[in-house]
Amino acid sequence: MEMEGASLLQAVTVTSAKGSQRSSLAVASRWWSVARLWWRSGDRRRAWTYVGACAAFSLANVGLLLWISYAQNALQSSLSEKQADGFYAAIRDYVVIIIMAAPLFALTDYVDSCLTVAWRRWLTQHMLRTYFAHHAYFKLKLDPQAIDNPDQRICEDVRAFCATSVGLTVSIMRKVFNGVAFAGLLWSLAPSLAVFLIIYAVGGTWITVSGFGRRLMHLTYSVLQREADLRFALVRVRENAESIAFYSGDQRERELAAARLASVIATIFGKVRWEAFLSLWQNTYTYATILLPSLLLHKRYFKGEIRFGDISQASFAMHTIEGALSYIVNHLAEISQLAAQTDRLDALLTTLVAQQEGVPGGVLRKPSSDGSVVLEKLTLSTPHGELTVCKDLSLALAPGQSLLIVGPSGVGKTSLMRAVAGLWSSGSGAIVAPTDMFFLPQRPYMPLGTLREQLTFPDSYAAIARSAAAAAAAVDETGDGAPGASATSGGGAGRGKRGDGGNDSGEDENAEQLGTAGGGARRLAILRATASGSYRRAGSGRPEGSSMLAVGAGSPGGSGPGSSPAQDEELRGLLDAVMLPKLLARVGGLDAEVDWAHVLSLGEQQRISVARLLHHKPAVAFLDEATSALDAATEQALYSRLQEHCACFISIAHRKQLAAFHTHVLEAQGEGAWRLHTAEDYLRQLSE
Numbered sequence: 001m002e003m004e005g006a007s008l009l010q011a012v013t014v015t016s017a018k019g020s021q022r023s024s025l026a027v028a029s030r031w032w033s034v035a036r037l038w039w040r041s042g043d044r045r046r047a048w049t050y051v052g053a054c055a056a057f058s059l060a061n062v063g064l065l066l067w068i069s070y071a072q073n074a075l076q077s078s079l080s081e082k083q084a085d086g087f088y089a090a091i092r093d094y095v096v097i098i099i100m101a102a103p104l105f106a107l108t109d110y111v112d113s114c115l116t117v118a119w120r121r122w123l124t125q126h127m128l129r130t131y132f133a134h135h136a137y138f139k140l141k142l143d144p145q146a147i148d149n150p151d152q153r154i155c156e157d158v159r160a161f162c163a164t165s166v167g168l169t170v171s172i173m174r175k176v177f178n179g180v181a182f183a184g185l186l187w188s189l190a191p192s193l194a195v196f197l198i199i200y201a202v203g204g205t206w207i208t209v210s211g212f213g214r215r216l217m218h219l220t221y222s223v224l225q226r227e228a229d230l231r232f233a234l235v236r237v238r239e240n241a242e243s244i245a246f247y248s249g250d251q252r253e254r255e256l257a258a259a260r261l262a263s264v265i266a267t268i269f270g271k272v273r274w275e276a277f278l279s280l281w282q283n284t285y286t287y288a289t290i291l292l293p294s295l296l297l298h299k300r301y302f303k304g305e306i307r308f309g310d311i312s313q314a315s316f317a318m319h320t321i322e323g324a325l326s327y328i329v330n331h332l333a334e335i336s337q338l339a340a341q342t343d344r345l346d347a348l349l350t351t352l353v354a355q356q357e358g359v360p361g362g363v364l365r366k367p368s369s370d371g372s373v374v375l376e377k378l379t380l381s382t383p384h385g386e387l388t389v390c391k392d393l394s395l396a397l398a399p400g401q402s403l404l405i406v407g408p409s410g411v412g413k414t415s416l417m418r419a420v421a422g423l424w425s426s427g428s429g430a431i432v433a434p435t436d437m438f439f440l441p442q443r444p445y446m447p448l449g450t451l452r453e454q455l456t457f458p459d460s461y462a463a464i465a466r467s468a469a470a471a472a473a474a475v476d477e478t479g480d481g482a483p484g485a486s487a488t489s490g491g492g493a494g495r496g497k498r499g500d501g502g503n504d505s506g507e508d509e510n511a512e513q514l515g516t517a518g519g520g521a522r523r524l525a526i527l528r529a530t531a532s533g534s535y536r537r538a539g540s541g542r543p544e545g546s547s548m549l550a551v552g553a554g555s556p557g558g559s560g561p562g563s564s565p566a567q568d569e570e571l572r573g574l575l576d577a578v579m580l581p582k583l584l585a586r587v588g589g590l591d592a593e594v595d596w597a598h599v600l601s602l603g604e605q606q607r608i609s610v611a612r613l614l615h616h617k618p619a620v621a622f623l624d625e626a627t628s629a630l631d632a633a634t635e636q637a638l639y640s641r642l643q644e645h646c647a648c649f650i651s652i653a654h655r656k657q658l659a660a661f662h663t664h665v666l667e668a669q670g671e672g673a674w675r676l677h678t679a680e681d682y683l684r685q686l687s688e
């Protein structure tokens, strides 16, 4: 089916002006490069089954049409010749045709819709896998000019691409079948009509493509882009509602949305004007041939060479073939729409794949076998090289040691962390680090979900369920439910398992890097909430659990997805540890779901982030001003917890007194230079 689609678009080039040839061919090849992903994937059997069913129903449709044309011929001829027997026979045929046509047409539409939905599901899943692999969603943001609105491309453009592709390719397939089936019939009745039709359709297609094709495609692309920009402006308002309200930025944001709406409307009006011209041309083109069969055949009819019904059958055949040959003329708007959607999807996929392959060279990353973090002659710059963050920086941090990074705002402290996390790699030198690291970014991220999911983020849902199962099993074994009795593999191994667990998913074709950044290395898991409220997924993984803190019982807790008494106890303990013991009662338990980013204060969000860190217990923890919104006493209490539970941690902070909780201090000197102190030396210098 997609072959016909490609050849349709290629056919545009045959009849198009020289200038637009390359672009039509390029569109066809881009369409094919997106379409073939499914046809060649592990799901290709389903794809080809649907295509086979579509082809079978299309053939049945053509057979029925041919039958209708003969029944109509018989009906009209018998009427004009006053033959009652012939008339009743034709009526009988018509009744049978109608009885067969109703279910056939319904089934045809059903199979087309199934094909569209199955394709959309696969392509969206593929896009999501690619988008979330190797932090691609983050890297896209580094060059916002490259790809606009990836979210709209993944949701809306994929949906429209599949629907339009199926609609066009299936109807092209039917037109081809119709054209072939009726060509012989028309040739036998009126060869001159057949020759005329071919010339007419070729000329009409050429005028349509060269006059309207590129212009409409460009306008369609612009409409899609501007509509996505408008939606994005409104999403940003929703996400930043409180800040905008504090600034009283209502007027400014409304003006921005209104300006974007104006841009959408102006582009749509431009498109509508061109569509009106196109419609004028299409109508003229179609109606000009309405009388042609009668004009060409009436003399033969008057001479008695053909029957009356032959004229209407020739007319039917002519319009069927004309519909097939003039497909591009009559469907240019949809083809332009498909070309624009194809462009947007192909550009997104190409960019995502290029990001996965990475830029050759740059900072080298090596795994650390002993849990130490080592920078070897690290020279790091911003992604496009505007600024050098550090030059030839070397340091080694062994397990048991900790580092505080200090320096003025904008000097490059977070950038160093980005490099260790693998988010930035422009520069030279090497970074040796364990895979088991956990990063707390400057702005806490509160995902959608329950309090339980806030505390265990970024564990996949599957990992949460496994963790709960493991904890429950441990409770069963010991019989006392004490959290210390649950699996104690530790957060480090835990995150390794989280990655492994993802490999169980048969859906996942692209292996994703194991977790280096806390918020990013989350495997896609296909889940269903079972009737009992627990989660299940295909395949099984090793149990994962990490209960680590002494806990107090009695605070309210839920029994939602993935929960177990032991895990609930562990999570309550975490809340106590970060000094949020009353939160459970306030929000209604571990399985309460609220808009956390807006309900919790920034300091509370930061404490939830630290609880996540304690839950995961990584080999190395990174805190980027992760306690900046807390009062000094709470901050110090949290750092004391961190010292107890983390073998190695690296912090960025502006409060220099935090050096007391670290063994070393890395101080920015400016111009890419850094100086390493022991914490004691640094504190002594501060007090002097």
Ligand SMILES: Nc1ncnc2c1ncn2[C@@H]1O[C@H](COP(=O)(O)OP(=O)(O)OP(=O)(O)O)[C@@H](O)[C@H]1O
Residues within 6 Å of the ligand: 142, 382, 383, 384, 386, 387, 408, 409, 410, 411, 412, 413, 414, 415, 416
């Ligand atoms: N994606 C980017 N492209 C280009 N420059 C960037 C990018 N991200 C950050 N920068 C620049 O790199 C420099 C270092 O940024 P970074 O976030 O590391 O500073 P910082 O020392 O952590 O600052 P602060 O203490 O204010 O958080 C800044 O001048 C910043 O504007």
